[in-house]
Structures are given as C-alpha cells and as structure tokens.
Amino acid sequence: MAPSRFGAPALERGIAILELLAESPSGLRTEELAAALDLPRSSAFGLVRALHGLGWLDRDEEGRNLLSLRLFTLGVHAAERFDVQRAAAPHLRDLRDRLGLTVHLAVPAGDDRVVYLDKVDGPGIVRFDTYVGKQVDAHLTAVGKALIAELPADRLEATIARVGLTRGTDRSPATVAALQAQLAEVRARGYAVEDQEEVEGVRCVAATIGGYEQPAIAAIGCVGLTRNVPDEQIPQIAAEVIRAAGEISAQLGGR
Incomplete structure (x- = not known):
C-alpha cells in the first residue's frame, strides 16, 4: 500500500x-x-x-x-440522514419561497466540520459556492455553529486544540473564547448567525433539527447577501427558520 x-x-x-x-x-x-x-x-x-x-x-x-452484518447496522444509521433530507426538502423550498434566500440543510461531519446534504437556490442570479456533499468548517457557518453549540465545552476545546481555528475573513472567531461567546449566544436565542465570517458580504441564519429531547441531527440555514439579510430582519428570518426546523423535527419524532 x-x-x-x-x-x-x-x-x-x-x-x-x-x-x-x-x-x-x-x-x-x-x-x-x-x-x-x-x-x-x-x-x-x-x-x-x-x-x-x-x-x-x-x-x-x-x-x-x-x-459482517455489523457493517449493515452502521449503514442503516448513516442512511438516517437521508430520512432528514426527505423530510426537510419541502420545508427548504417553502423557506426559499417565503424569504427569497438560498436554503441549506447540513449534518455534522465530526465535531469540527459540517457537510451540506441539500441546497435550494434562491431566486435571482446570485449563486453561492456551496453544493451537496461540500464540507466546511463548522465555526465559519451558521449551520455549523448551530450544531456545535450543543457540544460539551471540553469536547469542543479538545477539537479546536487538535484542528485549530481557520479564518475566512477578519470577522471570523480567532480564539476559543470568542467562539465560545458566540455559541453561548446561539444557545440563549435558539438560532445561529454567521455574519460575513466565511465570505465577505454574506450572512446566514440557522437552527437545528432535533435537539432538546434528542441531540441535534442536522441544521437548516438561510443565506443571502448582506443587503438581503439586513440586521433588522434577522429576528424575522430566524423565526421562520426555527419554525421550519421545528416542523421537520416533529416529523422525525424530535422536539
């Protein structure tokens, strides 16, 4: 080899x-x-x-x-994420239609990254550099921050010590303390915001699917240019994202 x-x-x-x-x-x-x-x-x-x-x-x-059949069991667990995809698909389209934004569905890829499982492009000519199967650093995305906010602090710190904190822009969290402060806000308000931390001029708002009664298994997020996701509209966008995430969770037997 x-x-x-x-x-x-x-x-x-x-x-x-x-x-x-x-x-x-x-x-x-x-x-x-x-x-x-x-x-x-x-x-x-x-x-x-x-x-x-x-x-x-x-x-x-x-x-x-x-x-052995033990591998089949692993495959069954891996396939559960596609149940999430099927359940989420109509809600992603509904969010796109309601908000006019691109919508992502993402699942964890370890404790430091997420992978996009589905994407519905928003109207207009703007297209974001994301695609189904793409992996990204969790701390640079709203879907990722929504997911890692549920990790125990010591587990997150151990992960960061191992892989480090990459930076997409000057707005990216540069220290463990800065990231932990962001994640505390995520837990307090029930949704995550990524404000030009991966790409200048782009914002995203996300919430988890599952959680509370069971660990989060996925997250959905709406992404747009900053002019389409102004600060004053973030609470309204977040409310729609949380509503959709809750409906998907209910379908899957979650919250």
Missing part, C-alpha cells in the same frame, strides 16, 4: 480491507487480501484477526473473509 496519508497506517489498512471486501461479495482469503493490497502477510493476518474479533468480518466454511 501507499504510505499513510493521515498518520494512522493500521486504521487505513483495515479500512482498505473492508472496502476491498465490499467489492468482493463472495469473499476473499487473507492471503488474497494481502496480495491485492500489497500488504505483508503478517500484517494482513493480524488486521483480519482484529477485524474478526471486533465483529466486522465473518468467515465462510472455505475460509473466505466476508463483511
């Missing part, structure tokens, strides 16, 4: 074994895995033994390794 890209060679090799077996429904013997992935036989046997012990692999009567 190629040298480790992320400083975790054993983990990368284990994932490579799982991905190769996903493409081999009839299974592969351990020596076949070693050859296909250019792994030392001893390493391959050790990794396969660990994956069996952890419940990620099964073995058939002929000694071939197969993916």
